[in-house]
Amino acid sequence: MTALRSAPTAFGRLFSFWPLVTFGALVVTTLLLLLPVYNIVGLSFSGKGTGKSILDNYAMFFSEPYYYRSLINSFIVSISATVLALIIGVPAAYYVSRYNIWARSLIKTVVVLTFVSPPFIGSYSWVVLLGRSGILTKFFAEYGISLPSIYGAPGIIFVFTLQYFPFVFLLVSSGLKSIDQSVEDAARNLGSGELGTFFKVIAPLLLPSITTGALLVFIASFTDLGTPIILGEKFRVLPVLIYGEFVNDFGGEPVLASTLAVLLLCVTTAALLLQRWLSSRFSYATAAIRSLTLQEQPLGKRIAASAYVYLLMAIAVLPLVNIVVSSFLKSNGPVLTAVFTLDNYRRIAATISTPLWNTIFYTTSATLLCAVVGTMIAYIIVRRPGRVSALLDTIVMFSYAVPGIVLGVGLVVTYHHPPVALTGTALILIMAYFIRRLPFSVRSSVSSLQLLSRDTEEASVNLGAGPAATFIKVTVPLLSMAILSGVLLTWSNTIRELSATLILQSGSTATVSVEIFNEVVNGNFGVASALGSVLILLTFMPLIVLFTFMGKNEEALV
Amino acid sequence: MTTSVMVDSITKRFGDTTAVNNANFEIAKGEFFTLLGSSGCGKTTLLRMIAGFMKQTSGHVRFGDRIIDDVPPHQRNTGMVFQNYAIFPHLSVFDNVAYGLRARRRSADDIDREVRRMLDLVRLGHLAHRRPRELSGGQQQRVVLARAMVIQPDVLLMDEPLSNLDTEMRVHLRSEIRALQKQVGITTIYVTHDQEEALLMSDRIAVMSAGHVEQIDTPHRIYAEPQTLFVASFIGENNILPGTVAGTDGGDGFLIELPGGGRIAGAGLENRSMGSPCQVSVRPQDIGIVPAEGAPLQGTLADIQFLGSTIKLLVDIGGEKPLLVSLQGRRGMEMPVIGARYGIDIPAKAVRLFGQGGAA
Numbered sequence: 069m070t071a072l073r074s075a076p077t078a079f080g081r082l083f084s085f086w087p088l089v090t091f092g093a094l095v096v097t098t099l100l101l102l103l104p105v106y107n108i109v110g111l112s113f114s115g116k117g118t119g120k121s122i123l124d125n126y127a128m129f130f131s132e133p134y135y136y137r138s139l140i141n142s143f144i145v146s147i148s149a150t151v152l153a154l155i156i157g158v159p160a161a162y163y164v165s166r167y168n169i170w171a172r173s174l175i176k177t178v179v180v181l182t183f184v185s186p187p188f189i190g191s192y193s194w195v196v197l198l199g200r201s202g203i204l205t206k207f208f209a210e211y212g213i214s215l216p217s218i219y220g221a222p223g224i225i226f227v228f229t230l231q232y233f234p235f236v237f238l239l240v241s242s243g244l245k246s247i248d249q250s251v252e253d254a255a256r257n258l259g260s261g262e263l264g265t266f267f268k269v270i271a272p273l274l275l276p277s278i279t280t281g282a283l284l285v286f287i288a289s290f291t292d293l294g295t296p297i298i299l300g301e302k303f304r305v306l307p308v309l310i311y312g313e314f315v316n317d318f319g320g321e322p323v324l325a326s327t328l329a330v331l332l333l334c335v336t337t338a339a340l341l342l343q344r345w346l347s348s349r350f351s352y353a354t355a356a357i358r359s360l361t362l363q364e365q366p367l368g369k370r371i372a373a374s375a376y377v378y379l380l381m382a383i384a385v386l387p388l389v390n391i392v393v394s395s396f397l398k399s400n401g402p403v404l405t406a407v408f409t410l411d412n413y414r415r416i417a418a419t420i421s422t423p424l425w426n427t428i429f430y431t432t433s434a435t436l437l438c439a440v441v442g443t444m445i446a447y448i449i450v451r452r453p454g455r456v457s458a459l460l461d462t463i464v465m466f467s468y469a470v471p472g473i474v475l476g477v478g479l480v481v482t483y484h485h486p487p488v489a490l491t492g493t494a495l496i497l498i499m500a501y502f503i504r505r506l507p508f509s510v511r512s513s514v515s516s517l518q519l520l521s522r523d524t525e526e527a528s529v530n531l532g533a534g535p536a537a538t539f540i541k542v543t544v545p546l547l548s549m550a551i552l553s554g555v556l557l558t559w560s561n562t563i564r565e566l567s568a569t570l571i572l573q574s575g576s577t578a579t580v581s582v583e584i585f586n587e588v589v590n591g592n593f594g595v596a597s598a599l600g601s602v603l604i605l606l607t608f609m610p611l612i613v614l615f616t617f618m619g620k621n622e623e624a625l626v
Numbered sequence: 627m628t629t630s631v632m633v634d635s636i637t638k639r640f641g642d643t644t645a646v647n648n649a650n651f652e653i654a655k656g657e658f659f660t661l662l663g664s665s666g667c668g669k670t671t672l673l674r675m676i677a678g679f680m681k682q683t684s685g686h687v688r689f690g691d692r693i694i695d696d697v698p699p700h701q702r703n704t705g706m707v708f709q710n711y712a713i714f715p716h717l718s719v720f721d722n723v724a725y726g727l728r729a730r731r732r733s734a735d736d737i738d739r740e741v742r743r744m745l746d747l748v749r750l751g752h753l754a755h756r757r758p759r760e761l762s763g764g765q766q767q768r769v770v771l772a773r774a775m776v777i778q779p780d781v782l783l784m785d786e787p788l789s790n791l792d793t794e795m796r797v798h799l800r801s802e803i804r805a806l807q808k809q810v811g812i813t814t815i816y817v818t819h820d821q822e823e824a825l826l827m828s829d830r831i832a833v834m835s836a837g838h839v840e841q842i843d844t845p846h847r848i849y850a851e852p853q854t855l856f857v858a859s860f861i862g863e864n865n866i867l868p869g870t871v872a873g874t875d876g877g878d879g880f881l882i883e884l885p886g887g888g889r890i891a892g893a894g895l896e897n898r899s900m901g902s903p904c905q906v907s908v909r910p911q912d913i914g915i916v917p918a919e920g921a922p923l924q925g926t927l928a929d930i931q932f933l934g935s936t937i938k939l940l941v942d943i944g945g946e947k948p949l950l951v952s953l954q955g956r957r958g959m960e961m962p963v964i965g966a967r968y969g970i971d972i973p974a975k976a977v978r979l980f981g982q983g984g985a986a
């Protein structure tokens with residue numbers, strides 16, 4: 069008796085499991101990512117009339133102040149927000165990690181809350197607080213103090229800084245954990261003071277975390293659409309212009325929107341390449357045997373550090389508290405009164421079911437797709453290295469660089485015309501969410517797979533289970549915890565998506581985030597707050613599961 | 627049915643490095659065959675090519691008279707035991723052992739019977755429903771052994787299966803594995819860097835170095851008649867001394883001059899011209915200590931290492947390295963004295979000579 073079957077030919081092996089999956093993954097990423105990007109690039113180089121150069125659209129962009137100003141504006145707000153996020157985030161992370169300030173875990177919770185809450189909710193909440201008829205504006209006006217305006221560049225920078233400093237905070241916190249206590253002890257032993265040790269030894273070792281955090285803040289600020297629409301007024305940044313041009317061109321070819329989108333894509337791609345280069349350049353690959361320890365501080369220092377961190381956290385969490393509180397207050401258009409009511413919830417109860425169902429349905433579908441496809445792609449990248457797998461890796465990582473609004477325009481350009489007219493359907497939103505989150509799923513599965521010994525899978529193959537059976541019976545069960553935490557993170561991140569959704573939705577496919585955006589634009593702050601509270605709740609639920617039952621900490625977020 | 631295995635001119639290259647260089651041997655049906663060498667010598671690479679996890683650059687693997695180069699690993703019907711156990715942590719002991727039978731779509735009754743029989747054979751029947759994490763390392767390795775054998779593989783492949791266990795468990799399991807293998811009569815290829823393990827367990831051993839098979843022989847011949855300088859120095863303790871051909875005894879024998887001027891007799895060298903250099907190998911336990919007067923080879927005792935049952939003497943004979951002599955410790959024996967001169971008795975039979983290239 070023998071279990072040997074006839075050997076397949078080389079041609080036959082092409083049709084075995086993993087080559088087929090690899091091919092499928094290449095097709096899917098090409099259709100959802102490369103083709104849309106290719107199409108907007110093509111459109112951006114199309115001169116409209118005869119005798120026009122293919123660079124016409126770009127020539128116009130760089131000659132008209134209305135257009136090129138937006139690029140400069142984008143750089144101004146993003147770079148300012150990045151610098152400010154570093155200035156407030158690095159000390160905060162250092163104090164929380166190293167100083168014995170009070171209620172450290174509460175502070176980490178606050179960071180998580182601000183970090184995962186939808187950015188556009190934050191900005192509109194600041195309008196409620198600091199807008200022309202804002203609560204704080206009026207409060208201080210009674211005492212004759214006029215607060216700085218929340219509108220325009222300063223307001224956008226302020227909100228971006230508060231919204232995105234957690235990138236810096238979380239990365240620096242985990243960076244500090246990878247430094248061994250002996251390094252600091254050695255510096256102190258050789259005669260450096262605390263400040264000297266920080267700048268000469270700790271900060272250089274933190275550089276990879278700091279640069280990564282800074283570039284994530286930059287990219288997030290550069291590509292955010294909701295905040296500058298709500299706060300910008302006459303101050304226009306690139307994403308706002310893309311959205312405006314796209315809405316103007318609707319029905320026709322969004323040539324100008326594509327041109328702007330390509331410019332945005334160039335900036336984000338350059339930023340990501342820079343980040344990769346910087347983190348490889350400054351990486352010392354340290355592994356801490358004993359991480360930096362908490363230091364007992366004299367009372368004065370302890371109080372000062374605590375006061376700084378508490379003040380920062382209070383400001384950061386204020387918009388969230390404001391949303392939840394104001395959702396229970398009677399509102400008169402944009403003006404809130406101090407009267408408790410459930411009216412806002414009664415009003416949304418009638419209209420929320422469709423967008424809520426849409427949100428949950430799209431998010432869940434995209435999340436499940438991400439889990440399945442992401443795990444398979446991760447397997448190909450880790451276990452079947454080669455040229456094709458490296459290509460797939462590069463394509464997937466490229467989708468990091470494609471901002472939501474760019475992907476939205478690309479998908480519309482690609483799938484607007486029959487035979488594949490998908491704009492305004494649920495499918496196109498699911499596709500967008502899926503491809504946006506795919507690199508995160510792949511990355512998290514890749515890192516768990518790398519920790520998993522190959523032997524276990526080889527044992528399964530050796531015992532007669534084929535590649536597909538081994539993947540399902542051995543690899544997936546062993547990765548199940550990692551996949552599940554990936555699912556929770558993807559869900560929580562996808563549910564608050566706004567930029568791509570604004571481009572791709574069609575009224576009947578609106579999500580909760582689009583509804584909130586519409587109510588804010590229409591000035592119905594009470595209803596927006598109630599919807600915002602619902603969305604915040606939906607965002608937090610999976611994270612509560614993740615942190616409470618799966619032993620993850622806040623560093624899983626970045 | 628178990629089968630013979632033939633490794634036919636197999637070479638494996640990774641870029642510029644050659645991991646396995648033209649390996650050639652045939653393993654008989656039911657034989658316990660060991661690939662022995664230090665890490666990086668290519669033994670695991672060779673095993674993984676036989677299992678099908680890697681494809682050789684050139685050459686063929688045959689099971690019986692069948693070339694299996696293009697058979698994917700899951701259809702080769704080999705049973706493999708891994709260094710890190712590779713136990714399925716999410717399955718019970720029973721399900722681990724049943725895994726291969728289920729992949730072969732055997733009936734539930736068959737599976738139940740076979741798994742229980744095999745678990746009894748490795749004396750784990752009472753732990754069938756435990757999870758792997760509740761087992762000791764030795765128990766886990768026995769589960770993996772049962773899992774590999776229950777599918778009645780054509781060949782059993784073992785990749786350093788005992789190297790993660792403590793000494794006591796290792797000593798215990800190696801005789802258990804050998805007994806089990808004899809009882810089942812399955813062709814086994816065993817990879818190890820531990821020469822004691824190899825000598826104790828194997829029918830034949832292939833000693834490998836830098837991708838090259840140095841010698842294939844029974845354990846006794848590997849030890850007593852090393853064919854290359856590498857094997858002579860790798861297996862067991864040995865004195866390797868540089869020498870010069872100083873004369874012949876008329877027949878097959880030579881007179882070799884050692885560093886320091888002493889001369890010994892030996893045999894079996896191809897280049898017999900006077901003054902040609904060679905390497906001399908003598909096992910420490912084959913050397914005797916005699917009174918100095920009249921002995922053709924003499925030395926000064928430099929140090930004594932007392933190890934209980936054996937006593938090791940380091941004797942300075944005027945060369946770079948002292949000569950290592952190993953004596954059996956007996957009751958009432960007279961301890962040699964450090965600093966005294968002794969005669970050194972090396973029987974011609976104990977001497978092996980190698981040319982400069984390393985081959986005999």
